[in-house]
Amino acid sequence: MEAFSDGVFAVAVTLLVFDLKVPDHREGQLLSELARQWPAYAGFFASFLYTAVIWLNHHTAFTRIRHVDRGLHFANLTLLFTTALIPFPTAVLSHALIDGVNSADARTAVALYAGIAAAMCAAWLLLYTTVHRGRDRLVEADIDPGTFAADRWRSIIGIVGYLSAGVVGALVYPAIALAVFVCLPIFYAATSEGALHLFGNSRRGGSTQ
Amino acid sequence: MEAFSDGVFAVAVTLLVFDLKVPDHREGQLLSELARQWPAYAGFFASFLYTAVIWLNHHTAFTRIRHVDRGLHFANLTLLFTTALIPFPTAVLSHALIDGVNSADARTAVALYAGIAAAMCAAWLLLYTTVHRGRDRLVEADIDPGTFAADRWRSIIGIVGYLSAGVVGALVYPAIALAVFVCLPIFYAATSEGALHLFGNSRRGGSTQ
Amino acid sequence: MEAFSDGVFAVAVTLLVFDLKVPDHREGQLLSELARQWPAYAGFFASFLYTAVIWLNHHTAFTRIRHVDRGLHFANLTLLFTTALIPFPTAVLSHALIDGVNSADARTAVALYAGIAAAMCAAWLLLYTTVHRGRDRLVEADIDPGTFAADRWRSIIGIVGYLSAGVVGALVYPAIALAVFVCLPIFYAATSEGALHLFGNSRRGGSTQ
Amino acid sequence: MEAFSDGVFAVAVTLLVFDLKVPDHREGQLLSELARQWPAYAGFFASFLYTAVIWLNHHTAFTRIRHVDRGLHFANLTLLFTTALIPFPTAVLSHALIDGVNSADARTAVALYAGIAAAMCAAWLLLYTTVHRGRDRLVEADIDPGTFAADRWRSIIGIVGYLSAGVVGALVYPAIALAVFVCLPIFYAATSEGALHLFGNSRRGGSTQ
Numbered sequence: 001m002e003a004f005s006d007g008v009f010a011v012a013v014t015l016l017v018f019d020l021k022v023p024d025h026r027e028g029q030l031l032s033e034l035a036r037q038w039p040a041y042a043g044f045f046a047s048f049l050y051t052a053v054i055w056l057n058h059h060t061a062f063t064r065i066r067h068v069d070r071g072l073h074f075a076n077l078t079l080l081f082t083t084a085l086i087p088f089p090t091a092v093l094s095h096a097l098i099d100g101v102n103s104a105d106a107r108t109a110v111a112l113y114a115g116i117a118a119a120m121c122a123a124w125l126l127l128y129t130t131v132h133r134g135r136d137r138l139v140e141a142d143i144d145p146g147t148f149a150a151d152r153w154r155s156i157i158g159i160v161g162y163l164s165a166g167v168v169g170a171l172v173y174p175a176i177a178l179a180v181f182v183c184l185p186i187f188y189a190a191t192s193e194g195a196l197h198l199f200g201n202s203r204r205g206g207s208t209q
Numbered sequence: 210m211e212a213f214s215d216g217v218f219a220v221a222v223t224l225l226v227f228d229l230k231v232p233d234h235r236e237g238q239l240l241s242e243l244a245r246q247w248p249a250y251a252g253f254f255a256s257f258l259y260t261a262v263i264w265l266n267h268h269t270a271f272t273r274i275r276h277v278d279r280g281l282h283f284a285n286l287t288l289l290f291t292t293a294l295i296p297f298p299t300a301v302l303s304h305a306l307i308d309g310v311n312s313a314d315a316r317t318a319v320a321l322y323a324g325i326a327a328a329m330c331a332a333w334l335l336l337y338t339t340v341h342r343g344r345d346r347l348v349e350a351d352i353d354p355g356t357f358a359a360d361r362w363r364s365i366i367g368i369v370g371y372l373s374a375g376v377v378g379a380l381v382y383p384a385i386a387l388a389v390f391v392c393l394p395i396f397y398a399a400t401s402e403g404a405l406h407l408f409g410n411s412r413r414g415g416s417t418q
Numbered sequence: 419m420e421a422f423s424d425g426v427f428a429v430a431v432t433l434l435v436f437d438l439k440v441p442d443h444r445e446g447q448l449l450s451e452l453a454r455q456w457p458a459y460a461g462f463f464a465s466f467l468y469t470a471v472i473w474l475n476h477h478t479a480f481t482r483i484r485h486v487d488r489g490l491h492f493a494n495l496t497l498l499f500t501t502a503l504i505p506f507p508t509a510v511l512s513h514a515l516i517d518g519v520n521s522a523d524a525r526t527a528v529a530l531y532a533g534i535a536a537a538m539c540a541a542w543l544l545l546y547t548t549v550h551r552g553r554d555r556l557v558e559a560d561i562d563p564g565t566f567a568a569d570r571w572r573s574i575i576g577i578v579g580y581l582s583a584g585v586v587g588a589l590v591y592p593a594i595a596l597a598v599f600v601c602l603p604i605f606y607a608a609t610s611e612g613a614l615h616l617f618g619n620s621r622r623g624g625s626t627q
Numbered sequence: 628m629e630a631f632s633d634g635v636f637a638v639a640v641t642l643l644v645f646d647l648k649v650p651d652h653r654e655g656q657l658l659s660e661l662a663r664q665w666p667a668y669a670g671f672f673a674s675f676l677y678t679a680v681i682w683l684n685h686h687t688a689f690t691r692i693r694h695v696d697r698g699l700h701f702a703n704l705t706l707l708f709t710t711a712l713i714p715f716p717t718a719v720l721s722h723a724l725i726d727g728v729n730s731a732d733a734r735t736a737v738a739l740y741a742g743i744a745a746a747m748c749a750a751w752l753l754l755y756t757t758v759h760r761g762r763d764r765l766v767e768a769d770i771d772p773g774t775f776a777a778d779r780w781r782s783i784i785g786i787v788g789y790l791s792a793g794v795v796g797a798l799v800y801p802a803i804a805l806a807v808f809v810c811l812p813i814f815y816a817a818t819s820e821g822a823l824h825l826f827g828n829s830r831r832g833g834s835t836q
Binding site for chain 3: 210212213215216217219220221224227279282283286289290293294296297300301304305308312313314317318321
């Protein structure tokens with residue numbers, strides 16, 4: 001199962017480059033046209049970061065799992081569904097920002113991105129809950145039994161964070177949402193070893209290759 | 210062989226996002242234009258579900274197979290051929306539905322989708338039959354000898370179901386075919402452990418990672 | 419190394435679907451426009467078959483190889499280079515055939531396809547020669563020492579066959595070249611166990627998974 | 628981690644073919660239009676070579692690494708980020724060269740390519756430094772302790788080489804930069820076994836499969 005999941009992550013992260021297009025330009029105007037599409041570069045960076053961090057969390061989780069049952073297969077496919085979707089709201093957001101950070105279209109795009117990112121956090125919550133409930137069968141013996149219960153809090157923070165960002169971005173000011181879109185992946189990167197490790201428990205720190 | 214097959218499934222499932230395009234729109238009209246292309250979202254969802262379920266069935270089958278001979282290689286490549294094709298009828302169907310669920314073009318698109326989906330079921334029938342005939346050499350020792358014979362019935366239900374949906378959709382009412390296109394993948398997901406397991410035989414339930 | 423190669427084959431074979439586009443059409447004309455682009459379907463089928471057969475030959479060769487040195491890495495990358503290129507001449511050929519099987523553009527397209535397919539056969543010749551020369555270090559102990567020497571003849575048949583098809587197709591009649599483009603992959607599929615096996619030697623028949 | 632990295636390399640290298648487009652042409656003009664887009668073929672070749680050589684170096688490095696910690700994960704993701712980006716400056720450069728090797732746009736494109744290639748060399752420097760600092764935990768026991776320290780020099784040559792090429796190409800003559808863009812990947816291919824091997828140390832020559 002990890003081969004298939006790793007394949008989806010690898011393709012999704014590499015396909016993001018298709019949002020970077022050679023701009024139409026009159027002769028000699030290439031530099032200024034390249035500069036004008038800066039939101040596409042920001043979108044590429046943010047979505048690469050987000051997808052790579054998701055892979056890292058996925059990789060960490062599955063070094064702790066020893067068995068995959070039906071329920072976990074479906075939770076994982078739900079997560080891959082939202083991952084495969086990410087390039088779409090990224091492209092919508094990049095296009096909208098080129099026309100202005102505070103336009104009506106930017107508000108629409110920010111709400112779309114927030115909704116799909118929150119759905120991905122919900123998929124993580126489903127996955128962590130599935131593993132936690134079946135931890136006697138599914139989890140490696142040397143893992144702290146509270147590991148996946150604690151990780152559910154990380155998902156809940158994401159759901160609340162993205163939904164709040166979507167509402168504030170759509171109704172008040174889109175740039176606030178953009179700041180959240182950059183900060184939450186950094187939060188997930190910083191906590192990729194799992195929530196338990198934040199509180200000094202590092203019985204099993206690094207992942208082996 | 211599983212690495213190559215998993216790669217094809219992972220790429221096929223991730224490429225589906227290319228059918229989701231940023232819609233052309235006048236300033237301020239992004240929201241309504243995004244809403245107007247709902248058939249593309251339905252198509253993405255249905256084809257992701259279908260391809261993911263095919264992968265799950267493929268994964269289950271190959272945990273029970275211990276040897277791959279020439280005949281099984283060709284049956285598997287036939288299956289991958291139809292899988293790699295899926296994004297095309299999905300795109301045709303999405304485009305046709307935007308212009309109306311009951312148009313002449315929707316009837317054409319429904320028939321194309323049904324034909325290719327039936328061809329995939331025929332590829333499964335070939336694969337299950339190939340494994341069943343060579344079960345002494347090809348199948349793991351602890352697997353019930355009737356496993357792959359029983360699974361052939363699942364393929365036959367798909368061939369008959371998709372062809373019927375295609376005929377009814379093209380000649381009577383396309384929406385009936387769309388309902389079948391959603392239900393059959395759910396049937397394959399529900400029976401992904403194999404037909405034998407439906408009748409209480411679960412000697413080997415979950416798949417190991 | 420096989421993971422990377424399998425990845426390239428899997429992506430190349432799945433990307434071919436991008437040559438199948440939803441045709442521009444007036445309302446109600448979808449069926450006839452779909453029919454008109456039959457050369458694209460033929461191109462998809464031929465290139466899928468060719469790439470899948472290349473993968474099968476690659477897989478068979480590497481079940482017999484136990485060590486990869488610098489020279490073999492470069493021979494393999496040359497083969498992957500020509501494999502990754504295949505979607506381009508396929509698209510050129512499909513487009514040219516839509517405008518007529520005997521046009522000046524069809525002659526150009528046929529010559530391009532033949533040249534790249536011959537280059538791929540030359541990459542196979544390099545790979546088989548590299549393995550044959552270093553067979554004491556590179557090949558599994560239980561493999562007949564003449565295996566890779568015999569396979570070189572299969573590559574030479576391809577080089578001569580594709581170059582002849584290109585010359586005849588460009589100067590005399592393109593359809594003759596198209597027939598060769600379908601027949602040579604079938605030849606490679608039929609001989610994928612290696613040239614030695616054609617003459618009754620099947621000490622090591624099927625490949626294990 | 629290697630499965631994910633190999634996947635990104637395999638997808639990146641195969642996606643490059645999308646820069647090769649069937650040219651718009653009037654009937655009978657296919658040959659001359661194909662010839663006119665030679666910079667796209669040169670770009671495909673150079674970027675395929677570069678990405679394949681990066682994969683080869685990555686593969687060599689990770690046969691010597693036995694453990695991956697957080698820091699190495701992030702260094703590796705930085706490298707994958709620059710790898711996934713390569714198709715973009717390649718496309719910009721190909722387009723610019725079609726309009727003339729010495730135009731203002733060619734200078735812009737050459738500077739962009741040089742900047743991203745230098746950033747990739749900086750990612751290699753980060754990776755080699757991370758491994759060298761943690762060599763007691765991260766590196767296989769039978770590897771010379773100076774291996775990764777020596778490899779840092781190969782990265783520094785790349786950073787200086789690409790940045791110089793970018794400055795000279797943007798301010799003096801773009802063709803000089805193009806020559807550097809071809810020569811540096813050849814340098815990395817020739818030294819892919821590691822800098823230490825250049826000085827006669829080949830205690831561990833070929834990589835096993």
